[in-house]
Amino acid sequence: MTVKIVIGLDGTETGGRAIDFAKDLATRLDACELLCAYVIEWSPFTFQTPEENATRHKRREEEIETATSRVVDPAVSALKEAGFNASGIVRHGDVAETLNTIAVDNGGAQIIVGRASEHGFTKRIFGSSTQNLVMHADVPVTVVN
Numbered sequence: 001m002t003v004k005i006v007i008g009l010d011g012t013e014t015g016g017r018a019i020d021f022a023k024d025l026a027t028r029l030d031a032c033e034l035l036c037a038y039v040i041e042w043s044p045f046t047f048q049t050p051e052e053n054a055t056r057h058k059r060r061e062e063e064i065e066t067a068t069s070r071v072v073d074p075a076v077s078a079l080k081e082a083g084f085n086a087s088g089i090v091r092h093g094d095v096a097e098t099l100n101t102i103a104v105d106n107g108g109a110q111i112i113v114g115r116a117s118e119h120g121f122t123k124r125i126f127g128s129s130t131q132n133l134v135m136h137a138d139v140p141v142t143v144v145n
Contacts, residue, residue: 009075040093
């Protein structure tokens, strides 16, 4: 049976530490798939002007493309080159809720995230999101330093 581990990436060194931990764990399992996940913080409840609504879909697609090419694809490529079974996913939403949903929807047995990011915005997002994820996730969560 293949064990699937979801790795929450944030585009910083913290995500790299989460990947390193997941790689170490994966080498201890008979069959493991690593799913690199990047969540773009987004709320459907923000109030926008009609002009912003007109460009919202395009902006979301551009954000997904950027996150995929700059964060997820390089991580997945490096994992595959190192011999791991890996794939990637980028979604919009609340970070904690979306990582949990990704894990549940993809049969994830565990989520691995970094404790804190080193940059202002991502530090704020992943700081409280990590706490919420640990408290409410449907699968075990490992937080690496």
